[in-house]
Amino acid sequence: MDLRPVELGFVTTFLTVVVALPIAALVWASRADGWSGFWYWIRQPEPLSALKLTLVMAALVALTNAVFGTLIAWVLVRDSFVGQRLVNAVIDLPFALPTIVAGLLVLALYGPKSPVHVHAAFTRAAIYLVLLFVTLPFVVRTVQPVLHELDTQMEEAARSLGARELVVFTRIVLPSILPGILSGVAMAFARAVGEIGSIVIISGNRPFRTELASVWILNQTQSGNGTGAAALATLLLAISFVVLLGVGGFRRLATRHERA
Amino acid sequence: MNKTKKLIPILLALTIVPAAAASSNLSLVAYSTPKPAMAKIIQAFQQTPAGKDVSFSQSYGPSTNQARAVSAGQPADLVFLSTGDDVNLLVDAGLVAPGYGIAADTVVVFAVRDGNPKHIKGWNDLLRPGVQVVTPNPFSSGSAKWNILAAYGAERRLGKTDKQATAYVQNLFKHVVSQDTSGSNATNTFLAGKGDVLLTYESEAINARLQGKNIQYVIPRQTMLIELPVAVLKKSSNKDAANTFIRFLKSPPAQRLFVQYGFRPVNKSVKNPYPSRPGMFKVDDNYIGGWRHADKVWFDPKSGRMVKIEQADGGPTSG
Numbered sequence: 001m002d003l004r005p006v007e008l009g010f011v012t013t014f015l016t017v018v019v020a021l022p023i024a025a026l027v028w029a030s031r032a033d034g035w036s037g038f039w040y041w042i043r044q045p046e047p048l049s050a051l052k053l054t055l056v057m058a059a060l061v062a063l064t065n066a067v068f069g070t071l072i073a074w075v076l077v078r079d080s081f082v083g084q085r086l087v088n089a090v091i092d093l094p095f096a097l098p099t100i101v102a103g104l105l106v107l108a109l110y111g112p113k114s115p116v117h118v119h120a121a122f123t124r125a126a127i128y129l130v131l132l133f134v135t136l137p138f139v140v141r142t143v144q145p146v147l148h149e150l151d152t153q154m155e156e157a158a159r160s161l162g163a164r165e166l167v168v169f170t171r172i173v174l175p176s177i178l179p180g181i182l183s184g185v186a187m188a189f190a191r192a193v194g195e196i197g198s199i200v201i202i203s204g205n206r207p208f209r210t211e212l213a214s215v216w217i218l219n220q221t222q223s224g225n226g227t228g229a230a231a232l233a234t235l236l237l238a239i240s241f242v243v244l245l246g247v248g249g250f251r252r253l254a255t256r257h258e259r260a
Numbered sequence: 261m262n263k264t265k266k267l268i269p270i271l272l273a274l275t276i277v278p279a280a281a282a283s284s285n286l287s288l289v290a291y292s293t294p295k296p297a298m299a300k301i302i303q304a305f306q307q308t309p310a311g312k313d314v315s316f317s318q319s320y321g322p323s324t325n326q327a328r329a330v331s332a333g334q335p336a337d338l339v340f341l342s343t344g345d346d347v348n349l350l351v352d353a354g355l356v357a358p359g360y361g362i363a364a365d366t367v368v369v370f371a372v373r374d375g376n377p378k379h380i381k382g383w384n385d386l387l388r389p390g391v392q393v394v395t396p397n398p399f400s401s402g403s404a405k406w407n408i409l410a411a412y413g414a415e416r417r418l419g420k421t422d423k424q425a426t427a428y429v430q431n432l433f434k435h436v437v438s439q440d441t442s443g444s445n446a447t448n449t450f451l452a453g454k455g456d457v458l459l460t461y462e463s464e465a466i467n468a469r470l471q472g473k474n475i476q477y478v479i480p481r482q483t484m485l486i487e488l489p490v491a492v493l494k495k496s497s498n499k500d501a502a503n504t505f506i507r508f509l510k511s512p513p514a515q516r517l518f519v520q521y522g523f524r525p526v527n528k529s530v531k532n533p534y535p536s537r538p539g540m541f542k543v544d545d546n547y548i549g550g551w552r553h554a555d556k557v558w559f560d561p562k563s564g565r566m567v568k569i570e571q572a573d574g575g576p577t578s579g
Binding site: 040046107108111112113121122200201204205206207208211215218219220221223224225 | 322324325328349397399400401436437438439440441445448449452453454559561562567570571573
């Protein structure tokens with residue numbers, strides 16, 4: 001696993017240009033008025049409330065994806081039905097769609113003129129729905145390949161020894177796909193935290209009610225408050241980083257037997 | 261037959277191409293609403309002797325975005341923005357000389373549902389129980405700033421004190437059900453069926469109607485006369501052409517086109533078909549004190565009145 005200096009150099013340069021420098025610039029901008037400016041903005045009730053809502057929504061969406069994404073992956077790998085390949089192709093569509101279009105779709109479907117009489121637009125429920133839409137592919141796509149590779153002989157052996165389906169799933173299947181689920185959950189969480197295109201259409205953007213951190217940041221950049229925008233963005237990034245580290249740590253813990 | 265019809269616009273486009281290769285190119289950076297009007301006005305300009313050698317590159321978007329892009333270096337010879345506030349941004353950046361011209365006017369209106377079922381006529385009707393109002397977020401939208409200053413100014417015109425008029429704005433925000441990031445997003449929200457009233461520009465409402473949208477509006481007796489600024493950039497290499505174009509903008513042919521697209525003329529020799537109101541006021545009105553003052557008092561992200569009003573409305577506890 002020794003990296004030669006040339007490879008290491010390429011990797012470091014690439015990551016610096018693409019990730020590290022922009023983040024450093026963000027942190028730098030957030031303290032343009034000194035640390036007191038940074039502290040001031042991250043203690044204001046409106047950005048804090050937006051931040052809280054963002055994190056709660058992203059967590060809910062990530063958890064929902066953990067369950068339903070796994071279920072979808074299971075159905076796509078283990079079952080066979082007419083139109084399966086079509087469904088499989090549909091999963092990636094949310095990635096191909098500009099998310100502002102996702103917002104318009106949810107608005108048309110669940111807005112005040114809803115053809116199905118579900119009036120969720122401009123509420124937190126709408127935020128949840130649209131975030132589910134844009135994050136759908138992550139867990140499905142991280143779990144699917146693992147399920148494909150999984151040897152079904154172990155499951156059959158367990159069943160032949162009298163294990164019930166639930167036990168087979170939790171003791172044999174789940175441990176293998178858990179790392180995939182966790183990777184998907186982490187990506188879905190991060191993606192939900194950063195989403196804005198669909199949100200500006202669907203949330204109604206009411207401070208303290210449906211305003212998310214991304215939209216607050218957008219508004220502040222528009223009113224010339226670059227410091228406030230950068231301060232909340234930095235805090236958001238730091239929290240997301242800790243969450244991603246946590247998920248990564250949990251993943252390591254769950255797969256420790258493989259490295260033993 | 262059908263094919264020849266389709267060919268006509270293509271042929272027309274081809275005849276315009278030689279003009280585009282002409283001597284000077286003006287780059288115009290403007291806010292979104294005037295786009296269809298400007299297309300016609302530029303065409304008309306290019307048919308005049310002064311404009312026949314001038315080609316245009318045009319950019320349209322939310323006003324503040326456009327002003328920020330120009331101040332960050334987007335090339336522009338002239339800007340056409342929705343608030344004096346956004347021009348001030350360029351003045352502060354040293355890109356535009358203080359004192360700008362006005363290309364057209366419009367007013368703040370109430371867009372309402374078919375047949376005005378909630379009988380919305382004046383500002384106080386917006387505070388009746390159950391009335392839902394849509395207006396964009398004042399921290400991202402120029403249109404929202406006009407709306408708020410119009411609400412405040414209207415109350416002052418009705419004889420309220422500064423405190424009472426500010427309280428009115430605070431109460432108004434209890435009725436606001438959506439604060440979109442831009443005026444056009446707010447229009448979309450309203451057209452999607454949310455709310456009873458949309459606070460918007462008369463020109464935006466007329467523009468939506470021209471596009472076939474079903475929208476009706478009421479002009480309140482007290483309302484803000486919105487002046488839409490146009491300015492030439494100091495560093496423009498085509499100042500002469502830019503100034504010629506601005507003179508054309510204020511001339512009767514261009515003003516009549518503005519009128520067709522729902523704007524009010526600034527040239528007295530062009531008939532204004534849109535109804536006047538007894539209580540019209542401007543942002544320079546004593547109560548409001550001009551853009552610089554209003555921006556500081558109302559929209560400062562730290563200490564502006566709107567920061568407090570948003571807090572009192574949503575309140576951390578009632579969230």
